[in-house]
Amino acid sequence: VQLVESGGGSVQAGGSLRLSCTASGYTSTSRCMGWFRQAPGKEREGVALSNVGDRPGYCADSVKGRFTISRDTAKNMVYLQMNSLKPEDTAMYYCAADSDCRGCVSGAYGYWGQGTQVTVS
Secondary structure, three states, X not given: OEEEEEOOEEEOXXXXXXXXXXXXXXXXXXXXXXXXXXXXXXXXXXXXXXXXXXXXXXXXXXHOOOEEEEXXXXXXXXXXXXXXXXXXXXXXXXXXXXXXOOOOOHHHOOEEOOOEEXXXX
16 A cells, blocks of 8 residues: 655644545555654654544544544545644644554554645744
């Protein structure tokens, strides 16, 4: 599975961005798709996960109510709508995928995109 993210950028606090991730390859290995982020000097943390047929899950309390994950299974894509962005949301955002969602631990996912930078000032 190959994952390609897009949609990052620089915004002012309070602004919005929408990240997109496209998966190519065997769809069975990307039933679970989600987003992680890593700020400089910090560990990679889970943001949101989406498993086919299940309700989405949000890993970080800080994003609940502001971020929304959605899927387009026909296109094998996952999106992250980010509203009311804060400077602490600044990070490299990574798309991850695997055959099943196994929680918000980055080590549980075998497929990763190259990342897209989000900077909030």
